[in-house]
Amino acid sequence: HQTKVLELMQSFEEVGVINPVSVDEDHVLIAGAHRVAAAKNLDWQTIEAKVFDEDELTKLLIQVSENLFRNDLCYIGTSEHIHERERILTSLGQRKERGSNQYADDDDLLTTDDLAERIGVSNKTYRMRRQVGDLEPEVRNALRGTDYARRNLNDLLNLGRQPAAVQRRVGQLASSDPRQTLRFHIDTANIEVTTDREKSQLVAELKGKWGVPFSVMRFDRENHQLSRICRTITKHTECRVIKGDGTGREMP
Numbered sequence: 001h002q003t004k005v006l007e008l009m010q011s012f013e014e015v016g017v018i019n020p021v022s023v024d025e026d027h028v029l030i031a032g033a034h035r036v037a038a039a040k041n042l043d044w045q046t047i048e049a050k051v052f053d054e055d056e057l058t059k060l061l062i063q064v065s066e067n068l069f070r071n072d073l074c075y076i077g078t079s080e081h082i083h084e085r086e087r088i089l090t091s092l093g094q095r096k097e098r099g100s101n102q103y104a105d106d107d108d109l110l111t112t113d114d115l116a117e118r119i120g121v122s123n124k125t126y127r128m129r130r131q132v133g134d135l136e137p138e139v140r141n142a143l144r145g146t147d148y149a150r151r152n153l154n155d156l157l158n159l160g161r162q163p164a165a166v167q168r169r170v171g172q173l174a175s176s177d178p179r180q181t182l183r184f185h186i187d188t189a190n191i192e193v194t195t196d197r198e199k200s201q202l203v204a205e206l207k208g209k210w211g212v213p214f215s216v217m218r219f220d221r222e223n224h225q226l227s228r229i230c231r232t233i234t235k236h237t238e239c240r241v242i243k244g245d246g247t248g249r250e251m252p
Helices: 004-015 033-041 054-068 075-091 112-118 123-134 137-143 153-160 164-176 182-192 196-210 225-234
Strands: 021-024 029-031 049-052
Touching: 004 033, 004 137, 029 033, 029 054, 029 075, 033 137, 049 054, 054 075, 075 112, 075 123, 075 137, 075 153, 112 123, 123 153, 137 164, 153 164, 153 182, 164 182, 182 225
Parallel strands: 021 049
Antiparallel strands: 021 029
């Protein structure tokens, strides 16, 4: 799977920049982070940019805000729009700094509560959706618009807490095998990126904690490598077996 940045690099080499990036009058980037990244990867020193004045920023703000109400945006698209909206508001001097005292004498500035209310969600939901934007850029590109980016916000947040190497591997796994759950790919990536020394340490931990298993054993649900390994096996589509539906539900 080629990331958006790689696709843009190829396009830039073939036809150049079709759509300039967007900056405010202080040259703060508003939109076009992928285009800037592609230009840097090509060792470009400059890239065409459109400078938005206050009136144009206001129009762009309306457009981005309207897009946030669209039902076809996945969680990744929603997060990117939230970040872009906040950057525009900051450029316009309308955004209250995160972590500032909400009771301070700057009532004309928008708080997170205000921003959340304007798109019809709670403060917590807003912050969770914004947090998806912390995913590695190439992972966002790999997952954007897929079922992974539409179905489970908590799995995306869990992925965002993983090391960068794990995130990148999850993006590759999700692209090559979209049948598996995102949690499955996270577990698989965590196991794959473990170094040999860590694997040796894992074996020692398993022996010390569980001994050598001679039969099926129960163990706690802590976030342990053994737990990940077991989940990886039992949730694999080719290993998973439906044993019955005695209560009207499938029993895996």
